[in-house]
Amino acid sequence: MARIELDRLHKTYGPVIAVKDLSIAIEDGEFVVFVGPSGCGKTTTLRMIAGFEDPTSGEIRIGGQIVNDLEPRDRGLGMVFQSHALFPHKTVAQNIEFGLRMKRVPAAERARRVGEVAAMVRIAHLLDKMPAQCSGGESQRVALARTLVTNPSTFLLDEPLSSLDAKLRRELRAECDRLHEELKRTFIFVTHDQEEAMTLADRIAVMRAGEIEQVGSPMEIYSNPVSYFVADFFGSPSMNLIAGALVHEDGGPRFRSAGLSVRLPDIYTTLRPGPVTLGIRPEHVGVRPGVGGDVELPVRLIEPLGKDTLLYFNDGTDRALVAVSEGLALAGLKSGERVALTFAPNRIFLFGPDGKRIRL
Amino acid sequence: MTKSRRGLVTTIFRYVVLTLWAVVAFFPIYWIIATSFKIDTQWFAWPPVYFPDPPTLANYLNVWLGAEQYAQTQYAISSQKPLISLMNSAIIATTSTFLAVTFGSVIAYGVSRYRILSDVRMFQLLMLRMIPPIVVVAPLSLYYSALGLLDSMLGLILIYFLTTLPYAVWMTKSFIDEVPREVEQAAEILGASRWRTVFEIVLPLIRSGLVATFLFILILTWSEYLLALIITKTQVTTLPVELSKYQGSTEGRVYGRQAALAVGITIPLMIVGLVIRKHLARGFSFGMVRR
Amino acid sequence: MTTAAVPSAEAHAPRTSTRESSRRRAMQRFRWSILGPLIALIAVVLLPVLFLQLYFSLHQWTVYLGTWWDAEWVGLDLFKDVLTDPRFGWAVVRSLIFATGSTLGCFLIGFALAYLMYKPFRGQALYYIIFILPMLTVPVVVAYTGEMLLYQSGPINDLITRLSGVEFKPQWLTNPNIALATVMLLEIWNWTPFSFIIMLAGLAAIPKEPIEAAQILGASKWRIFWEVQLPLLRPVIFLALVLRFLEAMAEFPKTWALFQGGPGTATETLPVYIFLTTWQYFEISKGAAMSYLVMMLMIVIVLTAIALLRREKRTLDAMYAQRQTET
Numbered sequence: 009m010a011r012i013e014l015d016r017l018h019k020t021y022g023p024v025i026a027v028k029d030l031s032i033a034i035e036d037g038e039f040v041v042f043v044g045p046s047g048c049g050k051t052t053t054l055r056m057i058a059g060f061e062d063p064t065s066g067e068i069r070i071g072g073q074i075v076n077d078l079e080p081r082d083r084g085l086g087m088v089f090q091s092h093a094l095f096p097h098k099t100v101a102q103n104i105e106f107g108l109r110m111k112r113v114p115a116a117e118r119a120r121r122v123g124e125v126a127a128m129v130r131i132a133h134l135l136d137k138m139p140a141q142c143s144g145g146e147s148q149r150v151a152l153a154r155t156l157v158t159n160p161s162t163f164l165l166d167e168p169l170s171s172l173d174a175k176l177r178r179e180l181r182a183e184c185d186r187l188h189e190e191l192k193r194t195f196i197f198v199t200h201d202q203e204e205a206m207t208l209a210d211r212i213a214v215m216r217a218g219e220i221e222q223v224g225s226p227m228e229i230y231s232n233p234v235s236y237f238v239a240d241f242f243g244s245p246s247m248n249l250i251a252g253a254l255v256h257e258d259g260g261p262r263f264r265s266a267g268l269s270v271r272l273p274d275i276y277t278t279l280r281p282g283p284v285t286l287g288i289r290p291e292h293v294g295v296r297p298g299v300g301g302d303v304e305l306p307v308r309l310i311e312p313l314g315k316d317t318l319l320y321f322n323d324g325t326d327r328a329l330v331a332v333s334e335g336l337a338l339a340g341l342k343s344g345e346r347v348a349l350t351f352a353p354n355r356i357f358l359f360g361p362d363g364k365r366i367r368l
Numbered sequence: 369m370t371k372s373r374r375g376l377v378t379t380i381f382r383y384v385v386l387t388l389w390a391v392v393a394f395f396p397i398y399w400i401i402a403t404s405f406k407i408d409t410q411w412f413a414w415p416p417v418y419f420p421d422p423p424t425l426a427n428y429l430n431v432w433l434g435a436e437q438y439a440q441t442q443y444a445i446s447s448q449k450p451l452i453s454l455m456n457s458a459i460i461a462t463t464s465t466f467l468a469v470t471f472g473s474v475i476a477y478g479v480s481r482y483r484i485l486s487d488v489r490m491f492q493l494l495m496l497r498m499i500p501p502i503v504v505v506a507p508l509s510l511y512y513s514a515l516g517l518l519d520s521m522l523g524l525i526l527i528y529f530l531t532t533l534p535y536a537v538w539m540t541k542s543f544i545d546e547v548p549r550e551v552e553q554a555a556e557i558l559g560a561s562r563w564r565t566v567f568e569i570v571l572p573l574i575r576s577g578l579v580a581t582f583l584f585i586l587i588l589t590w591s592e593y594l595l596a597l598i599i600t601k602t603q604v605t606t607l608p609v610e611l612s613k614y615q616g617s618t619e620g621r622v623y624g625r626q627a628a629l630a631v632g633i634t635i636p637l638m639i640v641g642l643v644i645r646k647h648l649a650r651g652f653s654f655g656m657v658r659r
Numbered sequence: 660m661t662t663a664a665v666p667s668a669e670a671h672a673p674r675t676s677t678r679e680s681s682r683r684r685a686m687q688r689f690r691w692s693i694l695g696p697l698i699a700l701i702a703v704v705l706l707p708v709l710f711l712q713l714y715f716s717l718h719q720w721t722v723y724l725g726t727w728w729d730a731e732w733v734g735l736d737l738f739k740d741v742l743t744d745p746r747f748g749w750a751v752v753r754s755l756i757f758a759t760g761s762t763l764g765c766f767l768i769g770f771a772l773a774y775l776m777y778k779p780f781r782g783q784a785l786y787y788i789i790f791i792l793p794m795l796t797v798p799v800v801v802a803y804t805g806e807m808l809l810y811q812s813g814p815i816n817d818l819i820t821r822l823s824g825v826e827f828k829p830q831w832l833t834n835p836n837i838a839l840a841t842v843m844l845l846e847i848w849n850w851t852p853f854s855f856i857i858m859l860a861g862l863a864a865i866p867k868e869p870i871e872a873a874q875i876l877g878a879s880k881w882r883i884f885w886e887v888q889l890p891l892l893r894p895v896i897f898l899a900l901v902l903r904f905l906e907a908m909a910e911f912p913k914t915w916a917l918f919q920g921g922p923g924t925a926t927e928t929l930p931v932y933i934f935l936t937t938w939q940y941f942e943i944s945k946g947a948a949m950s951y952l953v954m955m956l957m958i959v960i961v962l963t964a965i966a967l968l969r970r971e972k973r974t975l976d977a978m979y980a981q982r983q984t985e986t
Binding site for chain 3: 379382385386389390392393394395396397399400403412414415416418471474475478482484487488491492495498499500501502503504506507508510511526527530533562587590591593594598607608611612621623626627630633634637638640641642645648649650652653654656657
């Protein structure tokens with residue numbers, strides 16, 4: 009069993025706390041993505057799992073066994089680095105077979121497995137080339153092959169797609185997905201790109217300032233964020249987050265901000281008035297020409313994207329209120345036209361001044 | 369002034385200045401090469417002879433091969449056997465350089481990856497070299513004579529090794545720094561031991577750097593004068609000392625032969641220097657230049 | 660995850676993994692097996708030498724006295740002798756003039772050349788090769804070449820006379836007023852490539868973007884030089900000046916081979932004077948005392964140099980700080 013447990017992992021560099029009391033259990037065969045902004049501790053965590061950093065305190069267990077004292081090569085892990093880290097002076101084939109040589113696998117067997125793995129990631133035609141002759145995408149595939157061939161129980165990937173351009177990134181993302189399907193091994197993936205996290209992960213661990221803010225499936229993270237930070241991080245275009253206050257008027261809860269006033273669902277009646285932030289995703293803001301709805305606003309900017317149309321509204325804050333409308337139906341709107349906006353009631357989030365989601 | 373007009377003036381200015389200095393830089397080198405081919409009547413001729421006509425190999429034959437018959441005038445050099453000096457220089461220089469680079473690179477690896485020497489110590493190491501040799505040469509020679517190392521190749525090799533070690537550490541460290549840690553870590557997680565990582569991954573990657581360091585230090589040990597002068601007596605001589613002996617001899621100014629000797633000393637060095645010219649900057653920068 | 664109060668220190672008592680201790684042991688092994696012997700070697704060579712130096716500077720000894728230990732104690736007399744010796748004072752002055760002058764010369768010319776050359780142009784490679792040649796000559800060779808060239812009826816005087824039309828026949832080698840300048844010129848010729856190479860590397864390493872930004876913002880070439888390039892070049896400039904100065908203070912081959920300190924004492928720099936005292940006048944003790952004083956002087960200069968260079972390196976590291984990859 010390759011179940012990985014991180015138990016109160018803590019890492020300090022002098023006065024700086026890089027990872028704070030982090031605990032999580034990763035099941036065998038899961039694709040877990042650690043995601044968060046730069047400096048949140050995700051790479052440090054990964055490197056502690058690999059063994060390149062020692063935790064200041066806390067335990068790392070693989071398959072129930074504490075591995076804190078084991079060298080990286082004895083932990084049975086495979087790792088793909090952000091910079092692919094191929095050996096520049098060896099051929100692609102020599103790079104791939106390196107791990108097998110360390111395990112003293114005989115030459116014939118090595119050649120066979122190298123061939124197998126090269127076919128799996130489709131680089132068989134590059135085997136005799138030098139890394140310098142490979143493109144960015146090819147190099148990263150070679151890096152994948154190099155770890156694949158050693159058959160580790162778990163794959164660690166440290167922002168492997170960050171140095172690639174958008175198109176290659178999508179290609180290799182699909183590759184990682186496919187490999188995970190085929191091999192059914194545990195994948196621990198670190199990235200700062202929320203899209204990668206959403207598409208690849210079985211479970212996402214959202215990190216901020218050394219701690220895990222939320223763990224859950226992509227669905228959960230997206231539709232049930234526990235905090236302002238998580239809500240803001242995921243989704244493209246980002247969730248609309250409007251600062252304002254909860255008041256009671258006309259017998260019911262209401263959200264008031266500098267630019268708008270919206271009636272809230274009745275469940276919020278029991279809430280005491282106070283400052284809150286309203287969150288609603290652009291795709292949950294309904295737009296209709298004319299009047300009515302929760303609020304009427306003039307549209308400021310229209311961006312027809314083809315599949316969708318983005319509409320920007322001034323809600324009195326620095327950030328524009330964004331609505332997404334399917335198709336190009338509303339592409340003909342003129343700037344300044346007043347339209348009716350409806351906020352889907354069960355998609356409204358309220359966040360308290362501490363950043364946490366207000367749940368009832 | 370238009371861009372193109374100003375560009376033209378700048379370009380002309382640049383070429384003029386650079387060519388001027390190029391002439392200044394090259395003329396002495398030309399002169400000594402030319403003089404080495406002059407017959408003795410042209411050595412001090414006035415007006416000076418700028419191009420040896422007729423050119424002659426007599427100086428080379430006399431100096432390097434001890435061919436007495438080519439001593440054309442009463443200016444006969446008591447044969448000091450430059451070829452032996454050449455061999456001595458070669459052995460001493462290559463051995464001490466080899467030692468310096470070997471030990472230097474091992475220490476450099478430790479400094480680069482494990483910080484076995486702090487920043488301060490690294491600079492102190494460098495400054496060790498900057499103490500003028502003159503202040504320690506006297507007691508050194510007495511100490512050596514007590515140890516029996518005076519006038520021996522071993523003695524000179526030892527002191528050259530120790531004085532060039534700082535350079536070796538600094539230069540190889542800058543090369544090792546450039547090998548990305550991730551490449552070493554990739555090898556580590558694939559099962560390689562530390563020694564294997566160093567020998568199979570790190571060292572091959574800095575091969576050209578090691579060669580450059582070797583040649584750079586070779587230049588230093590080959591041309592060193594003071595220590596060689598004091599430590600060698602009769603058994604051992606190095607080329608730079610040999611050359612100065614020509615000056616001190618009572619035969620006066622034998623320019624042509626001195627030139628022939630000088631050319632023989634200098635040309636190998638120039639070739640080496642030109643071979644590694646791309647690495648010279650690295651050797652001199654000591655971390656003050658961002659790569 | 661609830662954010663509790665600041666966790667107490669005991670909750671995070673760092674545990675030293677056996678891996679860390681085995682790594683430390685391996686480092687210790689390395690220290691002892693390689694670094695240790697080398698340090699020991701340096702100590703075995705250097706310490707006795709320094710001790711002998713000190714001993715001789717406190718005891719009067721000449722070669723005729725027999726063994727070293729027969730020398731009689733004179734305390735600080737020798738040091739007093741040296742410090743009150745006007746010839747020593749002059750030697751110090753000459754060394755300083757020599758070092759400062761040749762360092763500045765090397766630097767200014769080297770910098771100028773580097774500035775003209777750091778952008779690619781036709782023939783650049785050839786110029787580079789020619790420019791580094793002077794440094795690849797052996798200093799003794801430079802001395803003798805200099806002699807051949809600067810002979811009063813020699814090519815240099817001849818060329819300048821012909822080119823300028825004015826009779827130009829200074830006695831480079833025999834006029835005591837000019838002799839020091841002659842050596843300085845040789846030194847500058849010999850070592851300008853050093854400054855040139857590192858200034859060139861420094862200039863080439865400056866990122867293009869700030870310069871281009873300044874250009875678009877309307878800065879003149881002069882302004883860009885003063886406000887963008889020069890500050891970024893500070894560490895390299897320091898290096899070029901400091902290293903060259905230290906080496907120039909210690910210069911021996913050219914001065915000795917060409918002049919032996921003469922004519923008279925015109926080129927008697929510190930290294931030359933020490934050499935004369937020890938090996939020609941055989942005043943070994945006085946030479947030892949002198950060496951000790953010079954060594955003290957140089958150590959002070961060197962320590963200042965270390966402090967300066969370290970500070971420059973720190974600013975350099977800060978300016979070009981790599982993005983922390985520890986995320």
